[in-house]
Amino acid sequence: MSETKRGRTVAKAAAVVVLVVVVFLMPNILSGNKYWLTILTLLAINVLLVSSLRSVILINEISLGHVGFALIGAYAQALLMMKGGLTFWPSLILSGLLAAAVASLLGHPFLKVRGIYFSILTLLTAETFRLVVYYWTGLTGGSLGLVGVPSPEPVTLFGRTVEFNTVNTYYYLAVGVVVIALLILYHFERAYINFQWRAIRDDSMLAGALGINVVGFKMVNFTISAFMAGISGGLFAAFQHNLSPDTTSRFGVTMSIYLLVYMVVGGQTRFIGPLIGTAVLTLVAEATRSIAEYQPMVTGSIAILVMIFLPMGLAGIPAQIQTWLRKRRLRSAEAPVGGGTER
């Protein structure tokens, strides 16, 4: 038993090392192909957004409003850099903090309701944010969009100046920030308060009766999650250099739904789920670019198939294979006993 466990740990460590090397060498592997590096950078940014969405799953709620926090982060990043005269890094932190502040103000009323009501509230709030940006033309450029968000300023590392105005270098910056953010989210989910999250998710009434500050935990969860969504927005703003609050932009309702699909296809019960789901569906979207008008159908079919055959999502495949093998082994172990009735 412990041997298979050790084997699994080794396999996991090896997978992480391979992943790190591949991610690091990606610009070389793609020999600087701008198109694919752009896709990968956006992928990393989306993984952070979907992961932040998944962290709300820990309190048993589904947020349809995370694009709203991403929007706050993106516009804050853009405006702080363009009009506030701040540099990239302070703006990025402030964008996250602003999204978190808004979330913590909204958290108290929001978290009083549950289930579908919470989802609807978050959805409407995100739409409200979007419309505010849309109509506040003076500050945000409204429907014309906000153009000319600057790149991060260059840094000097070991006497070499690194510019972040090409996708080649921004890729590293985005991936780096996302990895740090994911590590924080992971710590937050798995480290000490693991029990408290599970308790709240299983039975929040019992959790409260046992002394767990249910509302407090939910608030902290929602706030951290919004912070991460804000950071993803900030990364997006400085990468794309222009923002639009259109319905069809990444701040519209459709995107909220896509984020949910990414999460469910990847597997919401696993931390790695959002990464897998977002990566697979992004690649599928790229592969089917020639039939762009049918893309939602392709994505939808994949989602349906996963929901039917892999209720734990793509990330749950190893676990599913294991239970399947165990069942088979049990069956084959039982068979001779049933057949040989000598006694």
Added chain:
Amino acid sequence: MALLETHALSKNFGGLAAVSDLDLAVDEGEILGLIGPNGAGKSTFLNLIDGTLRASGGHIVFRGRDITRYSPHRRAGLGIARVFQRNALFRSMTVLENVLAGSFLHTDHGPFSVLVRSLDHVRKDREVMARCMDLLTFVGLQDKSHMMATSLPHGSQRELCVAVALASDPAVLLLDEPLTGMNAEETASMIEIIKTLNREKGTTTIVVEHNVKAVLGLCARAVVLNYGQKLIEGTPRECVADPAVIEAYLGADADVF
């Protein structure tokens, strides 16, 4: 002074007065029986005490402190623990993990411990683990510590509920029908658990129970509720013999006598 008092405590659900103008005092170290027909407001009363429900009127005083407006977790922090009428357990956790979750109060991990991780936590975790195993031994579930909580039979789940509540080392234990659905053997062991606890730790206990025989054996004092009001208060024997009580029960739950 009484450990726990309620003054004119009321709870309305729309037009229904589930608990109305209830004055009650619980002394330190006693086991108080709370009986009454179905729908009398017994569970609602416990919900008001542990904060699961907000009172519509009146006051709850615990150790001289007015806790009427406290949230459930603050009351738990003061030492009020609760066993629900349903088998409330964490379904994704094993037996031991349920008790560990119940010990939350002993591991000061607040919402902000997201950010800290210290050696102290690890040491404390080990202490808490040992305490939890002791508790499981106390209720007789030590051999089942690694089973999933919800896979236990009903009687054992009930015992586990008690262990989970005890994990916070409470001053007052609120038990909502701990004996429902138990066979004779399980009933006897549960009664033994409640008595031992009261004798050895002096845990004040409020027991809501339909099993009158058990109430007679457990409590020195009982309160009968009907339509949210106190019908009579006295020794269990007096209560059961009272004509008003018999009338309240007739038809509703006559079989308990």
